[in-house]
Amino acid sequence: MRHSTFFWFFLPTAAAMILFIALPIVSVVFQSIYAPHPAVLVEVETCTPLVGCTTETAVDQDATRQLRESQPLGRFVGLDIFLDRGHLATGEMGEAWVDTDSWGAFFNRLSNLPFYRAMGFTLTFIIFVTPFVILLGLLIALAVNALHQSLRGLAIFFSLLPFVVTPIIGGLVLYWMIDSRGILGKAIQWLVADPDLSLKASTGLMWIALIVWGIWHAAPFAFVIFYAGLQTLPKDQIEAAQIDGATRFQQVRYVIVPHLLPLITFVTLIQLMDNFKVFEPIIAFQAAAHAQSLSYFIYNDLQGETRQLSSAASTSVLTILGVAILLSPVLVRTWRDFKGKM
Amino acid sequence: MASFVQKRPIGLKLTIYIFAGLWLLMAAFPFFWTVWGSFKVELDFFSIADWTYALTGDRTRAEYGSAFTGAGYEGAWVQEEFWRNVINTFIICFFVVCTSLTIGTLGAYALSRSSYRYTFFLLITALIFRAMPPITLVTGYMLPFFEWNLWGRLSTTIIVLVAINQPFTLWMLHSFFQSIPKELDESAKVDGCSQFQAFWNVIIPVMWPGVITTGLFSFLLAYNDFIVTAMLLSEENRTMVPQIAAFLGTTYTEGNVMFAVASVVSAMVPVFILVMLFQRQIVSGLTAGAVKG
Structure with missing residues (x-):
């Protein structure tokens, strides 16, 4: 089959997979390293006669909108979300490593994360x-x-x-x-x-x-x-x-x-x-109180009023890495078989 | 054929039949139990006071005057308007199957007829995509779908389900196309057909069994999906499965567990009918992927 014929036959399915599988993966990676902007706060001092002056903290709507428009991806946080307590928890892990003196105790601490x-x-x-x-x-x-x-x-x-x-x-x-x-x-x-x-x-x-x-x-x-x-x-x-x-x-x-x-x-x-x-x-x-899988963990973040997209995205990236590790032996073997056939 | 070596001793035969019987009981009994119990009241369905009530329907008789009642079904279908979710499910399944098969047959045909190296890489990429947990992809959809106001619609969900199931569809159709000799389209092309005409007029007519089998699996994948439909549909567009999950939250508190049981049984029925009618196709579809390895 000629390349051009192949291209037209394969285009619809390729478009569907690129748009709804490949791009979402990219989007997940971006969401995991950018966090939404916090609202810009300003301190407003209001003085009323007789009562005196009070300082209040208020959301500066204009500044917040401006910030969100100028950097639509959000605030760059790098690997911060990956390393926080809800994910890889490197800080807590380090502490547990220092505090505990046996593997059992260490894994016990780990299982609380x-x-x-x-x-x-x-x-x-x-x-x-x-x-x-x-x-x-x-x-x-x-x-x-x-x-x-x-x-x-x-x-x-x-x-x-x-x-x-x-x-x-x-x-x-x-x-x-x-x-x-x-x-x-x-x-x-x-x-x-x-x-x-x-x-x-x-x-x-x-x-x-x-x-x-x-x-x-x-x-x-x-x-x-x-x-x-x-x-x-x-x-x-x-x-x-x-x-x-x-x-x-x-x-x-x-x-x-x-x-x-x-x-x-x-x-x-x-x-x-x-x-x-x-x-x-x-x-x-x-069973969520007793057992959560990685998929459930992400689902839980996406649920409800406060959708924690950045957190869900970080877990998703880690899950995708897990899939990659899981599949790598198979892929390596298939690749060898394929090279052998060539 | 029946040499004496091949005859099984009676003890072994008995073990085999008992084991097979036990497995079948394990596989099927829970479903029949739930179907039976869905016509009872909650006190009978669950063994709260006495488990034999489930058989005799004591509480059901006390409440409704007969051992069986359709109260759960009435509650689910009339009071909770479960029929809306049924309609949504069938709209989604219909369009998912049609779209999947259209773009899937085109793509898989191309993959099976091209002898270039990239077909191998495309198939492997599809395999990697198949391994992605759908929830990770849903995370990626959320922000753009909200931004562009695509969230909550049936059409969005249909396209997403088609795309997510495309790797599986491609693999299955690919293995079916591989079993059709290439000489068939070559001779059609010699007779003056274009590649598309060869595909449409010569290959598809002999591919029907494969297309039907793949269609069946696309239907089941769309019908059985929970993650995509639960996360991407607004409340009024919900399909059956997320609606059942929503029942669990509300009805446990209101004491209407039987609504959930009745809707579970209602959602089971189409699958039962499909398995009954298309058992052969399901088995051949499951093995089609395996033969290729």
């Missing part, structure tokens, strides 16, 4: 959800593949539901069941014989519930991918393994898993990207 708490939850979520999703997806795929032909379609239909249904709705549906008033919540209270056990009161339980939601939501995706992979498994390989006397576990370990390996890599990549964005269950579970 909101940004690190959000990052801690996001990373925990990724670390637990990703492997469990792959394991559970693989087990379900093997099990459904072994079901009677007539049951498979139905099994796939029901399996797809947690993945396809709106994440917030899936989250609410689960939350209403495992809440302390819900049927599962009551059952758990009865099982451990503790009537006061409640999701809302315990950070640990809330984290577990969110991770369970993550696995429940994404396992169907892994299942569908692996199930499709199982359909292309060459019969002769399995038969050869059987003739060689491989046990069922050995067949899975040495024939099926290697065959599915590219798919496992693919699911891992998608899972890493998606779990890094984790957000919806925190809304559905009303």
Whole structure:
């Protein structure tokens, strides 16, 4: 295809992506290093006879407007917002480093800082959800593949539901069941014989519930991918393994898993990207008091009357850096493969 | 085929069926429980006094005279005017799907038919864009949208949703286009078609399954979105999902949790129907990306 033809075909989608993905990223970077101008204050001395003179501080509207017009981006603050208490908190970190004498105490101090708490939850979520999703997806795929032909379609239909249904709705549906008033919540209270056990009161339980939601939501995706992979498994390989006397576990370990390996890599990549964005269950579970992800942290800044755009922008930049770090090994590998092919 | 080695011992077979059954219960039971419970009153839906009330509908009968009631639905649809949000959702989904597919097929077709190096870089850039958490992009929209008075409108949200989902759409359509032999458009061009005519008259007619599958996923992405619609729509333009989230704030305090439950069930229904009708396409769409790796 000629360059000019390619250009015209690709123009609309490129325009959409540049305008609404690339430029916003630039805008976020700018917003993170510029803070809005504070109002210009003037001291006005008013003297009334008999009472005397009082000085009042008032907003100088004209000066404020003039300042905002002359520097529409705002006040340049450099990395100040990045380093403040709500973000990287370098000052507090340094203090904690000096004050504490063990790693445990240091991390404890760190976990009181909101940004690190959000990052801690996001990373925990990724670390637990990703492997469990792959394991559970693989087990379900093997099990459904072994079901009677007539049951498979139905099994796939029901399996797809947690993945396809709106994440917030899936989250609410689960939350209403495992809440302390819900049927599962009551059952758990009865099982451990503790009537006061409640999701809302315990950070640990809330984290577990969110991770369970993550696995429940994404396992169907892994299942569908692996199930499709199982359909292309060459019969002769399995038969050869059987003739060689491989046990069922050995067949899975040495024939099926290697065959599915590219798919496992693919699911891992998608899972890493998606779990890094984790957000919806925190809304559905009303978990913000116990667990905030990076996405929720930004959402919280953008919410309400006082939209803290600069703060949200700084967290966004840090999140984008996180995505870059997360993706870099994949990108390096793809680049090597690509160079190899050339 | 059925050699004796391949036959599963009865114990293993039983384990497999029990495991599959347990998983299906885990996957589907919460939804059915909520659908069932949405026709009850709050005291029955939640196991406050006695969990068996959820089955017998004791409190519901005491309040409404029968074990099932549509009070939650009436409250959500009539009193809270949930139908407005339903209409907004379908307007947004319709236009997102149409626009996504139009610009997506053009772009993905070009990517799959060009043999130059830049196609690789464009695809990788799209992958990086796909990894961006949407909330970081929304942060970037806020200031300019307020400044230019674009905030709160359905049209703005439609364009934003199209753009945010474009990387995904491109990848999926690209893998479908790759599976159509290039000889097809070459022979069309030999017969005197321009590139666009070859695309429109020859390739698109055989691409329908891929287009439908991708359209289905664009629909789901727009339908399921919370972040963009919650942050960029004004109150009167709200779609279903942010409205449900707003219900959570207001109805918990007013004791109208059942409104939220009823609207959740209402919003689930279209997805259920889609999965039922298009199960095959959803599965093929999910695997289309994976085959390419």
